[in-house]
Amino acid sequence: MLNFEYKNPVKIIFGKETIPQIAKEIPDGKKVLLTYGGGSIKRNGIYGQVKKALENFEVVEFGGIEVNPHYETCLKAVDVIKKEGIDFLLAVGGGSVLDATKFMAAAVYFSGDDPWDILAKGAKIEKAMPLADIITLPATGSEMNGNSVITRAEIPQKLAFSSQLVMPRFSVLDPEVVFSLPGRQVANGVVDAFVHVMEQYLTYPVNSPIQDRFAESILLTLIEEGPKVLRNRSDYDAAANFMWSATMALNGLIAAGVPEDWATHQIGHELTALHGIDHARTLAVVLPGVMNIRRGQKKEKIIQYGQRIWGITEGSDDEIIDAAIAKTEGFFQSFGIPTTLPDYNVTADTISEIVARFKRQGKSIGETKEITPEIVKLILEDRL
Amino acid sequence: MLNFEYKNPVKIIFGKETIPQIAKEIPDGKKVLLTYGGGSIKRNGIYGQVKKALENFEVVEFGGIEVNPHYETCLKAVDVIKKEGIDFLLAVGGGSVLDATKFMAAAVYFSGDDPWDILAKGAKIEKAMPLADIITLPATGSEMNGNSVITRAEIPQKLAFSSQLVMPRFSVLDPEVVFSLPGRQVANGVVDAFVHVMEQYLTYPVNSPIQDRFAESILLTLIEEGPKVLRNRSDYDAAANFMWSATMALNGLIAAGVPEDWATHQIGHELTALHGIDHARTLAVVLPGVMNIRRGQKKEKIIQYGQRIWGITEGSDDEIIDAAIAKTEGFFQSFGIPTTLPDYNVTADTISEIVARFKRQGKSIGETKEITPEIVKLILEDRL
Numbered sequence: 001m002l003n004f005e006y007k008n009p010v011k012i013i014f015g016k017e018t019i020p021q022i023a024k025e026i027p028d029g030k031k032v033l034l035t036y037g038g039g040s041i042k043r044n045g046i047y048g049q050v051k052k053a054l055e056n057f058e059v060v061e062f063g064g065i066e067v068n069p070h071y072e073t074c075l076k077a078v079d080v081i082k083k084e085g086i087d088f089l090l091a092v093g094g095g096s097v098l099d100a101t102k103f104m105a106a107a108v109y110f111s112g113d114d115p116w117d118i119l120a121k122g123a124k125i126e127k128a129m130p131l132a133d134i135i136t137l138p139a140t141g142s143e144m145n146g147n148s149v150i151t152r153a154e155i156p157q158k159l160a161f162s163s164q165l166v167m168p169r170f171s172v173l174d175p176e177v178v179f180s181l182p183g184r185q186v187a188n189g190v191v192d193a194f195v196h197v198m199e200q201y202l203t204y205p206v207n208s209p210i211q212d213r214f215a216e217s218i219l220l221t222l223i224e225e226g227p228k229v230l231r232n233r234s235d236y237d238a239a240a241n242f243m244w245s246a247t248m249a250l251n252g253l254i255a256a257g258v259p260e261d262w263a264t265h266q267i268g269h270e271l272t273a274l275h276g277i278d279h280a281r282t283l284a285v286v287l288p289g290v291m292n293i294r295r296g297q298k299k300e301k302i303i304q305y306g307q308r309i310w311g312i313t314e315g316s317d318d319e320i321i322d323a324a325i326a327k328t329e330g331f332f333q334s335f336g337i338p339t340t341l342p343d344y345n346v347t348a349d350t351i352s353e354i355v356a357r358f359k360r361q362g363k364s365i366g367e368t369k370e371i372t373p374e375i376v377k378l379i380l381e382d383r384l
Numbered sequence: 385m386l387n388f389e390y391k392n393p394v395k396i397i398f399g400k401e402t403i404p405q406i407a408k409e410i411p412d413g414k415k416v417l418l419t420y421g422g423g424s425i426k427r428n429g430i431y432g433q434v435k436k437a438l439e440n441f442e443v444v445e446f447g448g449i450e451v452n453p454h455y456e457t458c459l460k461a462v463d464v465i466k467k468e469g470i471d472f473l474l475a476v477g478g479g480s481v482l483d484a485t486k487f488m489a490a491a492v493y494f495s496g497d498d499p500w501d502i503l504a505k506g507a508k509i510e511k512a513m514p515l516a517d518i519i520t521l522p523a524t525g526s527e528m529n530g531n532s533v534i535t536r537a538e539i540p541q542k543l544a545f546s547s548q549l550v551m552p553r554f555s556v557l558d559p560e561v562v563f564s565l566p567g568r569q570v571a572n573g574v575v576d577a578f579v580h581v582m583e584q585y586l587t588y589p590v591n592s593p594i595q596d597r598f599a600e601s602i603l604l605t606l607i608e609e610g611p612k613v614l615r616n617r618s619d620y621d622a623a624a625n626f627m628w629s630a631t632m633a634l635n636g637l638i639a640a641g642v643p644e645d646w647a648t649h650q651i652g653h654e655l656t657a658l659h660g661i662d663h664a665r666t667l668a669v670v671l672p673g674v675m676n677i678r679r680g681q682k683k684e685k686i687i688q689y690g691q692r693i694w695g696i697t698e699g700s701d702d703e704i705i706d707a708a709i710a711k712t713e714g715f716f717q718s719f720g721i722p723t724t725l726p727d728y729n730v731t732a733d734t735i736s737e738i739v740a741r742f743k744r745q746g747k748s749i750g751e752t753k754e755i756t757p758e759i760v761k762l763i764l765e766d767r768l
Contacts, residue, residue, distance in 0.1 A: 003399025015387025
């Protein structure tokens with residue numbers, strides 16, 4: 001096991017009819033900015049529950065946060081926060097709304113020249129406004145971490161930052177929010193959570209049986225419960241298990257003491273930035289390519305994954321790896337998610353553009369920083 | 385899954401040569417009470433490392449905290465804290481030292497008449513002194529929770545309290561502390577952690593696959609790694625995996641959303657209070673009795689445990705349960721820990737006394753509060 005530090009102070013409030021509890025979690029006298037997305041919370045009744053719970057607080061609303069939230073939108077919100085004297089942020093939505101709200105929390109106190117530096121240059125965050133959330137879409141795990149991914153539409157670029165200071169003070173996880181989700185969002189959520197686990201699990205062995213088995217616990221649960229949720233959105237137990245899986249997939253626990261990859265995400269972000277493909281779908285395309293092209297470096301863990309998750313016990317190492325990749329693609333496809341670039345009308349031209357962008361940034365990625373732009377090319381060509 | 389709240393803000397600093405990091409974790413200017421036990425930290429070099437790390441702090445020492453720490457000892461420490469103007473507590477030791485330090489942290493600000501009420505009456509704690517620890521014995525999990533168990537020697541009574549306010553600000557887990565542990569402490573630590581998991585796992589099913597699999601992950605890892613540590617105390621990886629297992633066994637995570645039992649602990653505490661038997665050894669005696677007498681109520685989970693942990697697939701339900709109990713006893717015995725009352729020279733007289741004590745307190749225990757004093761009697765008689 002590698003040395004590590006781990007601290008996660010987010011308070012999780014999990015279960016049926018928990019939304020009213022926000023009233024006692026937000027400190028008295030706070031002026032709240034309620035952030036949300038395209039308005040689905042008004043159709044599914046969550047908005048009404050939130051407004052009722054906040055009846056003793058002064059509340060300003062900021063809606064219209066888009067999927068893959070825009071930097072430009074966040075800056076507009078920062079203006080509102082300053083103008084209105086807001087001192088608490090409550091995100092009600094999925095990962096996009098929460099990620100945007102985290103960026104607002106950091107940007108409002110940013111003392112540098114340009115808050116874009118938080119994303120582009122890793123500029124240090126010294127202070128952030130307290131924030132919390134009611135998560136309405138199990139997927140990103142943003143409800144129990146300090147991560148945020150923001151898109152600058154004009155460039156276009158999709159970049160991440162991370163800070164303990166933007167961890168939610170509390171996160172309300174009511175599995176009943178799943179009941180009204182479209183199938184596409186359930187499918188994306190399952191795949192997103194699944195690939196989060198894979199980024200922290202499918203690296204190289206460091207003798208970490210607890211972390212490995214916890215990761216496998218989440219993968220097995222997503223494989224069991226994901227299809228149940230897709231089939232019957234009103235299955236509370238399946239919704240709850242899916243929701244808790246998504247949170248546990250990216251709260252830092254399974255990453256503690258082990259190497260992490262994240263190449264699939266970094267390549268996937270480029271596909272979203274250039275073609276607007278759903279985040280989870282980019283992961284479903286890229287991951288099998290990473291597994292195939294990095295089969296040598298990831299051999300031990302891919303074989304362990306094949307055996308423990310999919311019960312593949314027969315064949316040579318390469319045959320087990322081939323079967324594990326096929327099972328993974330088949331799992332994504334079973335949710336109606338295509339796994340090749342042509343399925344999304346992406347051609348070799350895009351590959352050249354992505355490789356050129358990686359070259360310009362001069363960065364290599366993956367758990368050993370050995371994935372050069374040339375290897376990114378091989379990974380994407382594998383998906384043609 | 386049941387509704388739950390979960391928050392665990394303890395910062396874990398895990399790995400080789402991490403003890404010097406305490407210098408930057410304790411706020412500047414704090415006057416530190418360094419608490420420890422019988423002095424093993426002076427023989428194994430940890431004391432020297434701690435003193436060196438604290439060279440820029442004013443430090444007062446309070447050693448001599450006994451195993452099953454005494455209430456009376458804690459009160460003496462509280463006097464020192466007040467007299468010396470201490471404002472930070474650093475426990476260096478095992479669960480006993482840390483539990484005592486947690487009680488000091490709460491008792492020093494206790495505004496009621498008698499700090500014993502914290503333990504005996506669940507009196508509310510409004511404030512606690514900040515505390516941290518360097519854990520030198522993987523076992524109790526106290527390093528990542530707000531629990532504490534204290535013994536009042538004169539009565540004798542062993543009681544627990546729990547508060548978020550006494551959670552450590554940070555816990556240093558350096559697996560190399562295991563290198564100098566006596567075999568008896570390793571054995572006790574493995575069994576203690578194992579039974580902690582069982583108390584949160586072996587109840588009744590609530591459809592919680594993540595929690596179940598996480599619990600099973602810890603059990604399997606203890607079964608694999610525990611014997612390695614006992615055989616070769618210098619196996620760093622085994623020590624690290626054992627240490628992380630013990631922490632994860634009782635940091636609240638596997639209890640989130642599921643019922644908890646704790647009957648084995650509550651009965652075991654009586655055996656320690658009356659006969660001074662090592663805590664872990666009382667658990668090894670009582671747990672098989674709880675499994676046997678509660679086999680009806682715990683049927684589904686004992687069978688799942690037998691199948692997933694011990695690979696028992698053949699036989700009727702009762703045969704699987706019998707085999708699972710036998711495997712559990714065999715596991716404890718493989719660490720040199722006897723599992724019946726006569727092994728500790730405890731007779732039927734003690735059973736009568738324990739049953740009388742439960743009757744006087746008028747309490748029923750277990751995950752459904754159905755274990756009456758009469759059932760405690762059956763459980764203990766099963767262990768004669």
